[in-house]
Amino acid sequence: MYLGKRGEAVTLIVLVLALIGIGVASFYFSQEGITAATVYGGDGAADCQTTVTESSTLTGDVGPCLSKHGLVLGGNDIEIDCNGYRIIGNYDANRYGVYNDGYPNITIKNCNLSDFQIGILFDGSTTAINNGTLFNNTLHSNTDGIKLTSSVDNIIINETTIFNSSITGIWIDTCNGVNVTSCNISESGSQDVYIQGRAGLPDSHLLFNNSIGGKINLDGSTNNITVYNNDFWNVSSIIDLGSDNVWNTTYDCSQTNIKGGRCVGGNFFSNYTGNDTDDDGIGNDSNYNAGSNVDYLPLVQVYSFTTIDPGTLGGDLSVNSTFNSTNPMTGGSVHSTPQNITLVNLTDNRRYLTVLAYFNESVNIRDTTL
Numbered sequence: 001m002y003l004g005k006r007g008e009a010v011t012l013i014v015l016v017l018a019l020i021g022i023g024v025a026s027f028y029f030s031q032e033g034i035t036a037a038t039v040y041g042g043d044g045a046a047d048c049q050t051t052v053t054e055s056s057t058l059t060g061d062v063g064p065c066l067s068k069h070g071l072v073l074g075g076n077d078i079e080i081d082c083n084g085y086r087i088i089g090n091y092d093a094n095r096y097g098v099y100n101d102g103y104p105n106i107t108i109k110n111c112n113l114s115d116f117q118i119g120i121l122f123d124g125s126t127t128a129i130n131n132g133t134l135f136n137n138t139l140h141s142n143t144d145g146i147k148l149t150s151s152v153d154n155i156i157i158n159e160t161t162i163f164n165s166s167i168t169g170i171w172i173d174t175c176n177g178v179n180v181t182s183c184n185i186s187e188s189g190s191q192d193v194y195i196q197g198r199a200g201l202p203d204s205h206l207l208f209n210n211s212i213g214g215k216i217n218l219d220g221s222t223n224n225i226t227v228y229n230n231d232f233w234n235v236s237s238i239i240d241l242g243s244d245n246v247w248n249t250t251y252d253c254s255q256t257n258i259k260g261g262r263c264v265g266g267n268f269f270s271n272y273t274g275n276d277t278d279d280d281g282i283g284n285d286s287n288y289n290a291g292s293n294v295d296y297l298p299l300v301q302v303y304s305f306t307t308i309d310p311g312t313l314g315g316d317l318s319v320n321s322t323f324n325s326t327n328p329m330t331g332g333s334v335h336s337t338p339q340n341i342t343l344v345n346l347t348d349n350r351r352y353l354t355v356l357a358y359f360n361e362s363v364n365i366r367d368t369t370l
Helices: 002-032
Strands: 050-052 056-058 071-073 078-081 086-088 096-100 106-109 112-114 118-123 129-135 138-140 144-149 152-158 161-163 168-173 176-181 184-186 191-196 206-208 215-218 226-228 237-240 339-344 352-357
Touching (some): 118 152, 138 144, 144 152, 161 168, 168 184
Parallel strands (some): 050 071, 056 078, 078 106, 129 152, 138 161, 144 168, 152 176, 215 237
Antiparallel strands (some): 339 352
16 A cells, blocks of 8 residues: 555656656747747748748748748638748749648738748639738749739738749739739749739739839730739830720829829830820820720829929919920920920819920910919
8 A cells, every 4th residue: 555655656756747847848949939829930941831820920030941831821810920030942943931722811921031932822722712911021032922823812912022033023823803002023034913814704803003113914814904003114015915904093183193193094104105295194195005905094204293382473483394205305405395384283173274385485374373
């Protein structure tokens, strides 16, 4: 009997020591920031290909990841906040910075991803992915920056910078309802934006208020894509082979456009040669042919606005107008066409007076009320 009690006591001591050991190990593990809830990063390559099962924040860089993904989604309703830290690859084939293969309601934000085949991949080919946000990320030096493929629907890509992708900046393949807004996409080897449609089904994508280097391809199966108020500042290839894609919104002078013009309409194309004859920031004498579809309200370059001090209006007002490439100087001193100088009363229903003047000409508008 004595021996039995003694044996039980020994067993109890062993169990207590084991529990203490587990507690110590867990505390140390959490401090390292590898797998503790809501904290990842800081251990470089040791963090690569971590499966994230709950909302998490990086506390340091992840990678370089040799023959591994960066982070892998492993659950629904997760937010990954990189907190400005980097996820770094090794240019390995079929390796992705953030990989989601079937989980909805995912947010990826504040990440800097580089050197992967794909910086961020949402792949719904096995399980459809619905709802997600990619916000304030920077992706550079990847083969493809962001790819959404096969039944990835209702995704917002916002305030994200993508550059130096060796093939494509953003690649959207057979998805629905993707909004790309306020992004900067440039220096892509093949296309800054490439969209493949859903073969007869509406795509319902929106590209709005982006700065895009100038290479965009909407393939022949696309339809119902709206593209407006974007700045295609270095056009080399604008291809739209789809049907019913729209390149401008309704003419609206209640807000300024992406180039600073007074009205919103279509997009700015660096190779557009039309003229703005009424100073609303939109070309009037020609449309822009984007392929199978047309921008009917293309934007023009707006160089400057001058605010006039009311106290100076009793005398002469000197206005220097900067001439642009669509209204050039010829012969060094003679302007090819007259230039509109517009006076706008922004506090009184945007009524304005336009003066038609030639180079070095004085125009009398005395006693005119705006």
